[in-house]
Amino acid sequence: PEKAKRIFPDSAYPNLEIVAYQPKQSGPWQKFIDGCDGVVNLAGAGIADERWNASRKQEIMDSRKVTTEKLVEAIALANSKPSVLVSGSAIGYYGTSETATFDETSSSGNDFLSEVCRAWETAAEPVKDVGVRLVILRIGIVLGMGGTVSKMLTPFKLFAGGPIGSGKQWFSWIHIDDLVGLILHSLRHQEIEGKFNGTSPNPVRMGEFCQDLGLALNRPSWLPVPDFAIELLLGDGAVVVLEGQKVLPKQTQASGFEYQYPNVKPALKNILAP
Structure with a gap:
């Protein structure tokens, strides 16, 4: 909870109560589910934070699957159940391709991350059996001050940035901001149920993204990061950044959700504004 307290300090969020969660365990945290209007589940170990080995892959799986199972158990046991569970998943569900286009009706892939996403989503499904509306968001790469953008800033600022x-x-x-908006949209609209892609309607190639990032920073995008360097750093996890997928949010748009940042240039300009 210490990290959460730094992000949500008492001075700015006096009415927010932060509760420690014990991974893979039942515990006192479960009582806080009772009486909630809705629950948002975004738990999961970082995909590209560490080099993959057998134990790290198990942690990536369990931190999603087992956590979601425990959360659904807590909802089922609650006397006053939430009306909705918004549960995270990822576009890794679809596998990777340079040529295919995926939407919410596309089938799942056959790699490790696809397996993780299927297990993650399946773990959430039983919540429907206790009368709780379920929304699953297959989330893409989130652009904000942190995560992907922050990791790429230093080489660009040193005039050594380029495509991966x-x-x-x-x-x-x-x-x-659009991801937060989509979560709120899912919580508020009772007619929304099922699977939705949490991505912009305008995906880009990695080279174009890096070019736009360089322009936003007034820096060139000229020095590619070779495959072998990423593979040395992440092992099998290199697939996360070396391969991708073109994902369109057809069901998300059909639900009436409106994007603030549908295009990458304005999105980067907003994120990097002083």
């Missing part, structure tokens, strides 16, 4: 890998891989992204 071939630059041809698809980069399906969403501005953090």
Whole structure:
């Protein structure tokens, strides 16, 4: 909870109560589910934070699947149940491709991240059996001050930025304000149920994204990061950044959600504004 307290200090959020969660365990945290209007589940170990090995891959899986199972158990046991669970998933559900286009009706892929996403989504499904509306958001790469953008800033500021890998891989992204907006949209609209892609309607190739990032910083995008460097750093996890998928949010748009930042240039300008 210490990290959460730094992000949400008491001075700015006096009515917010932060409760520690014990991964994979039942505990006192479960009582806070009772009486909630809605629950948002975004739990999960970072995909590209560490090099993948057997134990890290198990942590990536369990931090999503088991956490969601415990959360659904807590909802089922609540006397006053929330009306909705908004549960995270990821566009890794679809696998990777340089040529295919995916939407919410597309089938799942056959790699490790696809397996994780299927297990993650399946773990949330039983909440419907206790009368709770379920919305699953397959979230793309989130652009905000932190995460992907922050990791790429330093080389660009040193005039050493450039595309990762071939630059041809698809980069399906969403501005953090739009992701928050989509979560609120899902909570508020009772008719919304099922799977929705949490991505911008305008994905770009990695090379174009890096070019736009360089322009936003007034820096060139000229020095590619070779595949082998990413593979040395992340092992099998390199697939996260070296391969991508073109994902369109058809069901999201059909639900009436309106994006503040549908295009990457204005999104980056907003994020990097002084």
